[in-house]
Amino acid sequence: MKTCSACFRLFSQDSGFCPVDGQRLIPVAQASPPRHPDDRRVGATLCGGRYQVWRIVADGGMGRVYQALDLQAGRSVALKILHPEVALDEVSVERFHREFEVSASLPHEHIVEVLGFEKTEDDSFALVMEYLEGEELRTVLKRDKVLPPERLVRMLSQVALGLVEAHERKVVHRDLKPDNIFLVGTHDGDRVKILDFGSVRDNSEGAKKLTVVGTTIGSPFYMSPEQAQGLLALDHRADVWSVAAIVFECVTGRVPFHASTGPMILVSIMGSNPLPPSEAGKAYGAPASLDPVMEAAFMKSPEARLPSVGLLADRVGQAYGLAGSHRDWAHMPQKELAARIRAAMPAVLARHQHGSASAGAAPAGAERPPIAAVAAPSPGATDAFAEDIVMGVPQRLPRWVVPALASAAVLLCALVALLIAR
Known part of the structure; x- marks a missing residue:
C-alpha cells in the first residue's frame, strides 16, 4: 500500500500520484x-x-x-x-x-x-x-441539481439489481435516500454501491424485531405512507416508493414532498400528490413520459403501487425510449445509453403527446385526480369527498372544524373569566 503525504489517503501499490493533491x-x-x-x-x-x-x-x-x-x-x-x-x-x-x-x-x-x-x-x-473512492449521490445532487437521463438509468438499474436479492429474502432497506447511494466513477460510468442496512426491516419468519409498533424509521423526504404511520404491514414496496422519490429528485432538482418540519412532511406524504415530473422539473427538461411512471410509483396503497424496484427501473428506462430491461442497462456504457436515449426521445414524446391528446388530458395546471382511491363518503356528507381522506389523514380540514374550534375557544375563555371573577 501507498499513501499521500499531504492528505494521507491510502492507495494500491501500483498507484503513482494522488489524484486529489497531485503528490507522489x-x-x-x-x-x-x-x-x-x-x-x-x-x-x-x-x-x-x-x-x-x-x-x-x-x-x-x-x-x-x-x-x-x-x-x-x-x-x-x-x-x-x-x-x-x-x-x-x-x-x-x-x-x-x-x-x-x-x-x-x-x-x-x-x-x-x-x-x-x-x-x-x-x-x-x-x-x-x-473502502470506496467516489461520492454519495447526495453530493452530486447538491452540486449538479439533476442527473442526465443516461446516468440516472444506469444508476437506477444497478440499484434495482442490488435490492432484488434482499427483497426476495423479505428484507426491506427502509432508509433509501441519496446519502445511501454511493457512486464509484469508472470509464463506462458510475458503479453503484448501496450503503447502510442499519434500518432494515426483516420480514422473514422468526426474524427479531427492533422497532416498537408505531415508530417511524427512515428519512422523511423519502418515506412511504406506510412507513410514515409506522405500520406493521410494511414490505419491499416501501423501498419502491423511496427509490421513486430519489428518481423524482434526480430529474426535477427537488424532493416530491416538502414541508418545514418532519411531521408536516409526513402529513404531506400521506395526504397530497406530488407535481408531475414534467411540471416540477420543467427547467431541466424532465419529459412528460415520466409522469405516469411516477404516478404509479407514488400510489398511496402498496397494493396499487409498482410492485418492484426492477419494474420501476424498466418503466423509467422505457420512458426515455430504451428497449430491453434494467438488466441490459445496468452495465451498458453511459455514452451508449446517452446515444440511444437521444435517438429515441423524439418518437417517445410524440407518442406521449398524441396519447394525451386522444385521451382528452387536462391542460397543464389543472387539478389532477387523487393518486389513491379511498372509500366513498357516507350519505349526506356533502362537505367531504374522496380525496379529503388518504391513509386516514385529512388532506384538508372539513369546513365545520374551524367554526367548531372557534366556538370552543370562546366557551373556554368565558369559563376562565367566570372562575377568575369568583
Whole structure:
C-alpha cells in the first residue's frame, strides 16, 4: 500500500500520484499516520492491533467513518465507529450489529461489502467495510441539481439489481435516500454501491424485531405512507416508493414532498400528490413520459403501487425510449445509453403527446385526480369527498372544524373569566 503525504489517503501499490493533491505517493512503510488534535483514534491501531487509522472520512448521526490500513490483509478499509453516546444504547448497538449481519449475508456487487464487526479499545463498536473512492449521490445532487437521463438509468438499474436479492429474502432497506447511494466513477460510468442496512426491516419468519409498533424509521423526504404511520404491514414496496422519490429528485432538482418540519412532511406524504415530473422539473427538461411512471410509483396503497424496484427501473428506462430491461442497462456504457436515449426521445414524446391528446388530458395546471382511491363518503356528507381522506389523514380540514374550534375557544375563555371573577 501507498499513501499521500499531504492528505494521507491510502492507495494500491501500483498507484503513482494522488489524484486529489497531485503528490507522489510513498510506501506506507516509509510513512507514519498523522495525529489529530481532537480524535485520538487517528494514528492509533485499533481492534487488537489489526487496523491502523490514517484519516477521518466522514461524520454521521450514528458514528464516524475512518480510512484505515488492515495490517493483516494489507488492504485499505473503512471503519465506521459508533459515537461514544450511541455505543451506550443497547438498541443502537443491536441495529449496528444487524447492519453487519444483513450486509454480510447479502454479498452483491452493488451492495457495500462488510468485512467484520469489532469492539474497539475505547468501548465502542466498529463496522469494517470495503473502502470506496467516489461520492454519495447526495453530493452530486447538491452540486449538479439533476442527473442526465443516461446516468440516472444506469444508476437506477444497478440499484434495482442490488435490492432484488434482499427483497426476495423479505428484507426491506427502509432508509433509501441519496446519502445511501454511493457512486464509484469508472470509464463506462458510475458503479453503484448501496450503503447502510442499519434500518432494515426483516420480514422473514422468526426474524427479531427492533422497532416498537408505531415508530417511524427512515428519512422523511423519502418515506412511504406506510412507513410514515409506522405500520406493521410494511414490505419491499416501501423501498419502491423511496427509490421513486430519489428518481423524482434526480430529474426535477427537488424532493416530491416538502414541508418545514418532519411531521408536516409526513402529513404531506400521506395526504397530497406530488407535481408531475414534467411540471416540477420543467427547467431541466424532465419529459412528460415520466409522469405516469411516477404516478404509479407514488400510489398511496402498496397494493396499487409498482410492485418492484426492477419494474420501476424498466418503466423509467422505457420512458426515455430504451428497449430491453434494467438488466441490459445496468452495465451498458453511459455514452451508449446517452446515444440511444437521444435517438429515441423524439418518437417517445410524440407518442406521449398524441396519447394525451386522444385521451382528452387536462391542460397543464389543472387539478389532477387523487393518486389513491379511498372509500366513498357516507350519505349526506356533502362537505367531504374522496380525496379529503388518504391513509386516514385529512388532506384538508372539513369546513365545520374551524367554526367548531372557534366556538370552543370562546366557551373556554368565558369559563376562565367566570372562575377568575369568583
